[in-house]
Amino acid sequence: MKTLFSPKSIAVVGASRDPHKVGHVILKNLLESFSGEVFPINPNAEEILGKRCYPDLKSLPEVPELIIISIPAKLVPDVIKEASSIGVKYAIVISGGFGEVGRKDLDKALFEAKDELRILGPNCLGIYDSESGVDTLFLPEYRLKRPRKGGISLVSQSGAVGSSILDWAGEEGFGVSKFVSYGNALDLKETDFLEYLGLDKSTRVICMYIEGVSDGKRFLEVASHVSKRKPIIVMKVGRTKSGSKAARSHTGAMAGDDVIYNGVFKQAGIIRVYDMVSMFDIARTLSEQPLPRGPNVGIITNGGGYGVISADEVSEAGLLIPELSSEARKELKKKLPPHAVISNPLDLVGDADVERYKVALEVMENEANIHMVMCNVLFQTAGVQSEIIDVIREFSDRKNKPIVVVSAGGDYTRFHMRMLERSGVPTFDSPRRAALALKALYDYSQIRSQ
Amino acid sequence: MKTLFSPKSIAVVGASRDPHKVGHVILKNLLESFSGEVFPINPNAEEILGKRCYPDLKSLPEVPELIIISIPAKLVPDVIKEASSIGVKYAIVISGGFGEVGRKDLDKALFEAKDELRILGPNCLGIYDSESGVDTLFLPEYRLKRPRKGGISLVSQSGAVGSSILDWAGEEGFGVSKFVSYGNALDLKETDFLEYLGLDKSTRVICMYIEGVSDGKRFLEVASHVSKRKPIIVMKVGRTKSGSKAARSHTGAMAGDDVIYNGVFKQAGIIRVYDMVSMFDIARTLSEQPLPRGPNVGIITNGGGYGVISADEVSEAGLLIPELSSEARKELKKKLPPHAVISNPLDLVGDADVERYKVALEVMENEANIHMVMCNVLFQTAGVQSEIIDVIREFSDRKNKPIVVVSAGGDYTRFHMRMLERSGVPTFDSPRRAALALKALYDYSQIRSQ
Numbered sequence: 034m035k036t037l038f039s040p041k042s043i044a045v046v047g048a049s050r051d052p053h054k055v056g057h058v059i060l061k062n063l064l065e066s067f068s069g070e071v072f073p074i075n076p077n078a079e080e081i082l083g084k085r086c087y088p089d090l091k092s093l094p095e096v097p098e099l100i101i102i103s104i105p106a107k108l109v110p111d112v113i114k115e116a117s118s119i120g121v122k123y124a125i126v127i128s129g130g131f132g133e134v135g136r137k138d139l140d141k142a143l144f145e146a147k148d149e150l151r152i153l154g155p156n157c158l159g160i161y162d163s164e165s166g167v168d169t170l171f172l173p174e175y176r177l178k179r180p181r182k183g184g185i186s187l188v189s190q191s192g193a194v195g196s197s198i199l200d201w202a203g204e205e206g207f208g209v210s211k212f213v214s215y216g217n218a219l220d221l222k223e224t225d226f227l228e229y230l231g232l233d234k235s236t237r238v239i240c241m242y243i244e245g246v247s248d249g250k251r252f253l254e255v256a257s258h259v260s261k262r263k264p265i266i267v268m269k270v271g272r273t274k275s276g277s278k279a280a281r282s283h284t285g286a287m288a289g290d291d292v293i294y295n296g297v298f299k300q301a302g303i304i305r306v307y308d309m310v311s312m313f314d315i316a317r318t319l320s321e322q323p324l325p326r327g328p329n330v331g332i333i334t335n336g337g338g339y340g341v342i343s344a345d346e347v348s349e350a351g352l353l354i355p356e357l358s359s360e361a362r363k364e365l366k367k368k369l370p371p372h373a374v375i376s377n378p379l380d381l382v383g384d385a386d387v388e389r390y391k392v393a394l395e396v397m398e399n400e401a402n403i404h405m406v407m408c409n410v411l412f413q414t415a416g417v418q419s420e421i422i423d424v425i426r427e428f429s430d431r432k433n434k435p436i437v438v439v440s441a442g443g444d445y446t447r448f449h450m451r452m453l454e455r456s457g458v459p460t461f462d463s464p465r466r467a468a469l470a471l472k473a474l475y476d477y478s479q480i481r482s483q
Numbered sequence: 484m485k486t487l488f489s490p491k492s493i494a495v496v497g498a499s500r501d502p503h504k505v506g507h508v509i510l511k512n513l514l515e516s517f518s519g520e521v522f523p524i525n526p527n528a529e530e531i532l533g534k535r536c537y538p539d540l541k542s543l544p545e546v547p548e549l550i551i552i553s554i555p556a557k558l559v560p561d562v563i564k565e566a567s568s569i570g571v572k573y574a575i576v577i578s579g580g581f582g583e584v585g586r587k588d589l590d591k592a593l594f595e596a597k598d599e600l601r602i603l604g605p606n607c608l609g610i611y612d613s614e615s616g617v618d619t620l621f622l623p624e625y626r627l628k629r630p631r632k633g634g635i636s637l638v639s640q641s642g643a644v645g646s647s648i649l650d651w652a653g654e655e656g657f658g659v660s661k662f663v664s665y666g667n668a669l670d671l672k673e674t675d676f677l678e679y680l681g682l683d684k685s686t687r688v689i690c691m692y693i694e695g696v697s698d699g700k701r702f703l704e705v706a707s708h709v710s711k712r713k714p715i716i717v718m719k720v721g722r723t724k725s726g727s728k729a730a731r732s733h734t735g736a737m738a739g740d741d742v743i744y745n746g747v748f749k750q751a752g753i754i755r756v757y758d759m760v761s762m763f764d765i766a767r768t769l770s771e772q773p774l775p776r777g778p779n780v781g782i783i784t785n786g787g788g789y790g791v792i793s794a795d796e797v798s799e800a801g802l803l804i805p806e807l808s809s810e811a812r813k814e815l816k817k818k819l820p821p822h823a824v825i826s827n828p829l830d831l832v833g834d835a836d837v838e839r840y841k842v843a844l845e846v847m848e849n850e851a852n853i854h855m856v857m858c859n860v861l862f863q864t865a866g867v868q869s870e871i872i873d874v875i876r877e878f879s880d881r882k883n884k885p886i887v888v889v890s891a892g893g894d895y896t897r898f899h900m901r902m903l904e905r906s907g908v909p910t911f912d913s914p915r916r917a918a919l920a921l922k923a924l925y926d927y928s929q930i931r932s933q
Contacts, residue, residue, distance in 0.1 A: 053865075134822055177863045178893035193786020193833065196863045197891040201912070204893030244791055270788070275804045276795030279828050283787035308792075308915045309891065336643025337733035338720070341694055342758075345726030354725045372584055378729050383643060413627045413646045415503075441647040441759065443628035443654030462651070465758045 039165030040098035048073030066166035106130030126154035157216025183208010184237030231259030245286025260302030332378035340378030489615030490548035498523030516616035556580030576604035607666025633658010634687030681709030695736025710752030790828030
């Protein structure tokens, strides 16, 4: 399936001169981001966006590895037949107007036409690959920000959900490898992508938004294999009666009994999440931080209240907060001022500077009984200089123990959080989000050790 | 207590020429934001920031209604004694170094010195009042953004938690009336502020961050009264064993049995939250939207997946999603294109424009069996023009039924969300947050009707 995500050449069937047409936006995006050959196909144009246009696939100087189709539904089966006959491997059918509007006949015609060729879609957004530059999202960059390169791949049954998550991830600065919106899933299905991404070297974490699974047995088999190599995070919706009814009218998915899904996910080593924010909270933590050797969290703070909240949240998440060893306490007493609260949570108090954080992080790193660190940094106080970014990044880069940072505030705080995030340190605006991310890290370490 | 929040005149004891000193920052902020008279007190200066300086309180041309103290702890009791003797009503003691570091003797001296005078603090951030301009937060604006005027007031036992929430609220564009950080609570306590804010006209919703309550019986009494007039949202931490231990070493609060707190909160009509994000989610919804007449939610979306997620979250929150009446369905069928999914959730589908939202909102507003609206708007799609802001605002301004908006994405989306937020429409980046806010709205309607 590597060909689908990074083909040598692409033909755009339905390339258009009209800037408002999907076939124009896709061609334009490809010409800007894709480094391979791109062929516009349109029988009524000589040239589009400076590229020579061809009347049909047969006229092309070479067989494209991938074709992207954006023409009326009823014309698609013939194009697929032609493509298949000349040896095209993959087609992304963006066009809607098939089974989702009751045209089962067009579904059937499409399926019969494809032969060896594999189809993504129809009725989908297609693919975004941050490395190869394949980008079939027909939404302009000002409405949908493309994320930077990274280790998270996302498979979405809903185009709308997928594109809004992608846009959000782009804004937050989270790194994404591949995105797939598979629409009606006439041919290629969620499990096919799961299988491929399990082998894909750039993908470190797989996220899936699904309303239903087409073949439960195969999904379980594939997921069980993949989850041993890399984390799979699934947001399965339609879990209530109302949600399940809505899913049926949306994708026709039989949402199924949620208890059964929970069982399957557990058996397959899948981490289940219930919203998109948690999905990315966990994904970016798993994609950047090492796995912990146990459930014990060391909490650092420069605001007592955040220490209390963190202790509550870490406990509630099911992780532990052990007392520090007498050696660690002795070390901290020697190096911290007398008003610091030497305990776990370790309160460096309101006038803490970068040096105090350095001491605290060193002690936490050396403390055998601490397996991961939750570091609260309140940038509102004057003592915390920007150099704290280097200190935390160095801890994170050594990859001895996972670390997450909690920090809430305005522009000044957010600037520092973004810098940390870019350095591979997951940041959160509340101890709750951070605790749940650490819990997922611990859970996945358990899945891996099974 | 109105005098504390909007006095006619203020003296700053410990005003300093050194820009790094707390007594300088506070004086500077007051001179910029407070319209009443400000007197710097410092025996070693003639003038600070262009204001004539006085050696002590007795030398002032008039008795200030409020004094703000930022001098070493051991000097504070004498100043309080002097202030009390000349008839000063309120003192905010910013200085630390009292009970919180074991100096119970200084606590005692302070308490004995005060006589009729009332003290906020010591060891606190003090007050921010967006209307009167009283601002004793000794943190510069670039680190701590001050929020705009609004109906939410916040009382915080932790300065760090309070200031980071305030900074965050400032950035998000949420409106705040008053903020109090009461520190050691030697004299004025959480319940005093609760009582005052219950009567304060500008405060529409009261938020509290507490680690413990000093007088449970009085708290219950006052809260039971206040909650009948306006919503009280409490984040009570120290609810786990680890958290409670951390609270003890932070504020000395006996966090107490969490089950008992839950009982007290329920009896008092208090809405309990577990993190700061939920606190503001609920507070801004309660401060801007009318109360619903029942638990039924109408869901609108232009992305099927968001309809499914919304249905799940609304159900899980304990609210209901009734089917639309046959009249409503007929009306929608007439005015919407055939591929719209006419149901609840109502899916206007991916090519929805502002006109379709207008139709949907009108029908939801007229439908007797719908009590509140959750409106998903995906700004990634090209059909949704910016004019949707006007359409939603008009619905919200009529105050017939509460409305919240869900929208996730990057810059383009966020710009539109901020504009809606500024118009009094609460916006959320996930259906979960929106559903919990609607649930709180419904819960408070039940508290009010009791």
